[in-house]
Amino acid sequence: MYFKQIFRLLLCALFLTACQDQQNNNEQTTHSLMKVNVVPVQTIDWARTVSLSGNVVAKEDVAISTALQGLQVLEVKVDVGDWVEKGQVLAVLEQSNVQSQVMQNEANLNRAKANLTAQQATLNEAEATLKRYQQLAKSEAISRMEVDQQKAKTQTAKASVQAVQAEIAQIQAQLTDNKHQRKKAQVVATVSGVVTKRTVEAGALTGSSALFNIAQNGELEIQAEVGADELKLLSVGLNSTIIADNAPLASGQIRLISPEMDSTSRLSKIRIRLNEPLKTAIGRYVQANIQLPVRQVKTSLPFTAISFDNNGKAFAKLVDLQGKVQNRPLEIGAIYQGMIEVLSGVEIGELAVQQAGAFVDEGDIVEPVNTANKGNK
Structure with missing residues (x-):
């Protein structure tokens, strides 16, 4: 009985030792x-963002030019950055030739009107004489030949009046054209806004190019260039943050995506409408960070x-x-x-x-x- 207990104790000791060795081996393997x-x-x-390079531009850029070419510019009344109203005179062109034509035609018109008055008086007299002759002819106080001669004089007087009236109409048309040309000698703003560009100086001659550019109503926006890969991600209405000189400048949304792509640069253009009026230089470099829809x-x-x-x-x-x-x-x-x-x-x-x-x-x-x-x- 005693030896059985000793044997059991030895088995328990061996079992515990084996378990401890297995645990140590597992810990050693893990470590x-x-x-x-x-x-x-x-x-x-x-929430991706597409960053594009762009510039500040006028939303509606209106070019102001003149149909009169080769005329000397006498005076320039506005400069870049000035606010102008529709109809305001921007520059005055040399108009001495046109003015002389206006004065000459006005004189011709006055002479023609005086001539018309005289011819009308002759006609009135001839018609009155004809009526008197016709009454006398009834009593045979005068011959039929004298009546016919007076009729001829009356018709001649009417023709003279009509000729002078036609002359007056022609002179008036010329005078209207002269005054219209004289009005063109004043270059006026066709819209209200801010002058963004001026290419004319006093003393220069007018040509076919624009003399001024005006940002209509002073509205500015952003124009940015975009490549083909980014273009397919964009849509009208996406929000954008405008950065200039590493600081936020404005915010807005895409207003327009141009369907045309430059064949050389392979770039298209987009326009970003701003949420608030922007007072900065036209052409200023900016970065447009456009927030794409969350995907x-x-x-x-x-x-x-x-x-x-x-x-x-x-x-x-x-x-x-x-x-x-x-x-x-x-x-x-x-x-x-x-x-x-x-x-x-x-x-x-x-x-x-x-x-x-x-x-x-x-x-x-x-x-x-x-x-x-x-x-x-």
């Missing part, structure tokens, strides 16, 4: 595994977790539940703020080695450390 930071495949919302990306990884093989194919080092590393081929999409869209190859919740350049190879057993859980603690 010997390499700890590797991993990140989960996750769904994220992308949900179902599966994504940090770009640092992506590797590329010799053929340029993307893959990631995934770690399974047993800590085993596996190289997984991926199909990737867009990149945004350090994250990359994974179109195929992974599932939500799978773990990938955070740094693709980590010293782990396919088949290695590692201890994964989820950095996402670290950040939540």
Whole structure:
């Protein structure tokens, strides 16, 4: 009986020793595994921004020119930056030739009117004489020949009056044209707004090019250039923040997307309407940051977790539940703020080695450390 108890105690001691050795071996195995930071495949919302280079321009740029070419500019009344009202005189052209024609035609008109008065008096006299002759002819006091002669004189007087009236109409038409040409010698604003450009100086001769440019109603907006890749992402109404000299300048929305693309630069143009009036120089360089609609990306990884093989194919080092590393081929999409869209190859919740350049190879057993859980603690 005594020996049986001793034997049982020895068996218990051996069992406890074996268990302790197994626990020590497990702890030693665990401590010997390499700890590797991993990140989960996750769904994220992308609020992307497209940044474009642009300039401040007039919303409606109105060119002011003159139909009179080769005339000397006598006076320029406005300068760049001035506010002008519709109909305001901007410049005065030399008009001595036109003025002399106006004066000459006015004199001709006065002479013709005086001649008309005289011819009308002759006609009135001839008609009165004809009536008297016709009465006398009834009593045979005068001959029929004398009556016919007076009729002829009356018709001649009527023709003279009509000729003078036609002359007066012609002179009046010439005078109207002269005055119109004289009015053209004053270059006037066709709209109200701010003068943005002036290409004329006193003493210069007028040509076919515009003398002034006016921003109608003083409204300014942004014109930006956009490439084909960004163009397909944009739509009218998207919000934009305007940056100048590294500071916010204004905000607005896309008003117009040009359907035309430059054949050389392969760039198109967009116009951004501003939410508030902008007081700055035309042509000022700005940056337009356009907020694209939020897009949900179902599966994504940090770009640092992506590797590329010799053929340029993307893959990631995934770690399974047993800590085993596996190289997984991926199909990737867009990149945004350090994250990359994974179109195929992974599932939500799978773990990938955070740094693709980590010293782990396919088949290695590692201890994964989820950095996402670290950040939540």
